[in-house]
Amino acid sequence: MEEAIRVFVSGTAAVFLGMGLVYLSIRVVALAVGWVTRGGEP
Amino acid sequence: MTQELLASLGGLAARSGFTHVTWGHGVMWLVAAGLMYLAVVRKFEPLLLLPIAFGVLVANLPLAGLMEPNEGLLWRFYHYGIQWEVIPPLIFLGLGALTDFGPLLSQPKLIFLGAGAQVGVYITFFCAYLMGFDLKEAGTIGIIGGADGPTTIYLASRMAPQMLGTVAVAAYSYMAMVPLIQPPVMKLLTTEAERRIRMKRTRKVHPAEKVIFPVVGSLMVILLVPASAPLMAMFMLGNLFRESKVVDRLTGTCQNELLNIVTIFLGISVGATMSAESFLHARVIFVFLLGLGAFVVSTASGVLIAKLMNLLSRDKINPLLGAAGVSAVPMAARVVHKVGAEADRHNYLLMYAMGPNIAGVLGTLIAAGVFLTLLG
Numbered sequence: 001m002e003e004a005i006r007v008f009v010s011g012t013a014a015v016f017l018g019m020g021l022v023y024l025s026i027r028v029v030a031l032a033v034g035w036v037t038r039g040g041e042p
Numbered sequence: 043m044t045q046e047l048l049a050s051l052g053g054l055a056a057r058s059g060f061t062h063v064t065w066g067h068g069v070m071w072l073v074a075a076g077l078m079y080l081a082v083v084r085k086f087e088p089l090l091l092l093p094i095a096f097g098v099l100v101a102n103l104p105l106a107g108l109m110e111p112n113e114g115l116l117w118r119f120y121h122y123g124i125q126w127e128v129i130p131p132l133i134f135l136g137l138g139a140l141t142d143f144g145p146l147l148s149q150p151k152l153i154f155l156g157a158g159a160q161v162g163v164y165i166t167f168f169c170a171y172l173m174g175f176d177l178k179e180a181g182t183i184g185i186i187g188g189a190d191g192p193t194t195i196y197l198a199s200r201m202a203p204q205m206l207g208t209v210a211v212a213a214y215s216y217m218a219m220v221p222l223i224q225p226p227v228m229k230l231l232t233t234e235a236e237r238r239i240r241m242k243r244t245r246k247v248h249p250a251e252k253v254i255f256p257v258v259g260s261l262m263v264i265l266l267v268p269a270s271a272p273l274m275a276m277f278m279l280g281n282l283f284r285e286s287k288v289v290d291r292l293t294g295t296c297q298n299e300l301l302n303i304v305t306i307f308l309g310i311s312v313g314a315t316m317s318a319e320s321f322l323h324a325r326v327i328f329v330f331l332l333g334l335g336a337f338v339v340s341t342a343s344g345v346l347i348a349k350l351m352n353l354l355s356r357d358k359i360n361p362l363l364g365a366a367g368v369s370a371v372p373m374a375a376r377v378v379h380k381v382g383a384e385a386d387r388h389n390y391l392l393m394y395a396m397g398p399n400i401a402g403v404l405g406t407l408i409a410a411g412v413f414l415t416l417l418g
Contacts, residue, residue, distance in 0.1 A: 004171040004180070011412045012164045014267065018408040019157035019401065021262040026150040026251075029258055033250045 062104035066318030073321070074099035074313075077211065086218035090191060090309050094211060097313020109314050116314035119307050125203070129308045130196035131276040136301030137192070138256070138280025139293050141371075141403070145396040147251055148244035151351070152363060152394070156401025158347025159367030160409045162187040162340025167413075170332050175325075178202050181413040183329055186213045187336025188406030189220070189370035195312060196273060197410045200418055207316030208326050212333035220373045223334070225381050227341045228365045236349075237385035239360040241394045252285040263408060269418065270411025277407070340368045344398070366395040369402040 077095035167184030344364030
């Protein structure tokens with residue numbers, strides 16, 4: 001039972017963490033591409 | 043002379059399959075017929091269910107030996123294709139080449155709806171464990187809620203190969219029944235006013251973002267969950283082919299010929315694992331019930347996460363979009379659009395729903411990788 005609870009909690013947390021990392025990647029890439037395409041203007 | 047002829051015919055009869063048919067074979071033929079009916083008449087995921095059904099039929103013909111280890115033709119397909127983990131990643135290569143991440147990149151916060159739906163995977167895992175399945179079997183049942191066939195097959199082949207055929211059929215059958223399973227759950231958990239919420243216009247995504255995303259996305263996910271690498275790497279490679287627009291021949295091959303060929307081998311191999319001995323158990327009924335529960339709970343958790351996000355954010359999102367967080371691309375997104383249109387026929391949710399729908403694929407990949415890391 002303890003292992004099932006461990007998998008349940010850490011699995012759910014890992015999915016949100018993974019998706020959070022993908023979210024940050026998307027935002028950073030969008031910012032970087034936007035900055036480059038504006039020729040370095042803020 | 044006559045006696046010799048009769049003896050010869052008797053010997054032939056004794057070595058024919060007819061004299062070795064058991065009631066178990068008969069039941070499996072009925073199962074195959076049922077799957078063929080769903081595929082051909084009802085058009086439920088026919089690309090997969092039809093080869094699966096035929097695999098079930100021919101693998102349950104006595105003395106044919108198609109699943110005889112080291113000898114049978116279907117055993118070789120299964121062994122080198124699925125046990126060697128070749129076919130599911132190739133399927134993902136094709137799916138990546140077919141996927142447009144644009145809707146997700148234009149509304150990145152919707153990615154959390156794809157994560158929310160995976161909560162249902164873990165809740166089902168826990169329920170299956172409480173019902174007496176071991177941890178690996180429970181994880182395999184839970185991933186059905188991700189509504190992603192190749193990932194389900196991949197995980198089952200690694201963690202519970204004895205359940206491979208059952209969970210694959212459950213996953214594909216329920217994916218085809220998404221328009222029946224999801225709407226009642228979505229309506230139960232949302233108000234009419236919530237279903238009418240209109241989404242803000244999405245921003246235009248620069249083509250460079252689409253090229254960079256598969257590289258950065260695979261880096262992030264594979265570094266976090268290395269066990270997801272075979273599927274994630276192939277998925278993102280296929281998408282990189284597509285978005286780079288410099289390898290149209292490869293993109294076309296991945297989207298069409300390759301995907302079609304491996305789909306044939308995947309279907310017939312999975313079907314062939316469903317022998318009477320492995321399938322005819324009371325536990326199979328529980329797997330199907332839990333699989334259905336997984337779809338329901340994943341849909342509910344996606345919707346509830348959307349409602350939670352609305353509590354924390356000023357920009358409201360239509361909570362129906364959470365239901366698209368189960369993969370089932372693009373069926374779940376279409377269902378979201380249809381249910382939304384019932385509340386407001388001018389509310390076009392399809393493009394917005396594709397974001398969480400694709401996020402659901404990523405979420406299921408991560409969930410499968412986590413199961414493999416912790417239990418595999």
